[in-house]
Amino acid sequence: MKFTFVTLFSNLIEGYFQDSILSRAIEKQLFTVDFVNPRDFSQNRHNKVDDTAFGGGAGMLMTPQPLYDTLHSIKQEDEDAYIVFVTPVAKSFVQNDAKRLADKKHIVFVSGRYEGIDERVVEEYADEVLSIGDYILTGGELPSLVMCDAIVRNIDGVLGNSESLEVESFESELLEAPSFTKPQIYKEKNVPSEFLKGNHSKIRTLKFALSECKTSFFRPGRHLKHNTRKSYEK
Known part of the structure; x- marks a missing residue:
């Protein structure tokens, strides 16, 4: 291109x-x-x-x-x-x-x-x-x-991990959920415990809920389609 x-x-x-x-x-x-x-x-x-x-x-x-x-x-x-x-x-x-x-x-x-x-x-x-x-x-x-x-970023091969495109903001009707990395505790602030347990189904559910919170706060009044959860959890 x-x-x-x-x-x-x-x-x-x-x-x-x-x-x-x-x-x-x-x-x-x-x-x-x-x-x-x-x-x-x-x-x-x-x-x-x-x-x-x-x-x-x-x-x-x-x-x-x-x-x-x-x-x-x-x-x-x-x-x-x-x-x-x-x-x-x-x-x-x-x-x-x-x-x-x-x-x-x-x-x-x-x-x-x-x-x-x-x-x-x-x-x-x-x-x-x-x-x-x-x-x-x-x-x-x-x-x-x-x-x-x-x-x-949408050209094949540009990103090292093309899967990262699938979970970003605007790929569904929701803004992307918050992300966390090491250390687990920093300045007395902890990573949400659900992220640490390895249960990917529960992690997806939490991320969806956090995405809904972010979207309602930063994009109040945005119409969310009924299939948003399905598209987010792919």
Whole structure:
């Protein structure tokens, strides 16, 4: 699988792939990353990529020409490239999106800067527009990385133990249950005794109850489907 980041600041992204799980996955050629800078396609003699917005307002917008030509070049090289624009003004990215997008062969993340991107570019080239939340960042690089990380984990072979995907938050309607490790007692706080007895049926039952508690606290009002227990205990 291939990820292309369209960004003015590739150095904000590159370092993330140089260590740990993702670095090893790249070494195994499970996925690749590359970067394209719209400035390289600017026809402005100063390589300018922004301008004031029609209708007034503070800040600058990314102008259409550099991005049009950038994405046209990418599509000419790979007509199946799936282009995702990252913006807070969009559908929220969730775990099911990560799993769905892991089946794509080539995803292109377009990271905006300044006050955003001229809408005509989005209308022309977006296969999908996604947000990671209702808040504003200084650019789209972090949201692109968040989505890429979530997607990559669903590629076969990236995680050392693929079973870990099955019990994580959002794989059912519940948030993941609390986890504990050694020592058994730390600063006078003990691990719940049921986790120590080796009865996996009772452990699953406790984890389910704890997951329900977490979900009701952090996601009040979430509708839980009647088959949640079954999906959690697989």
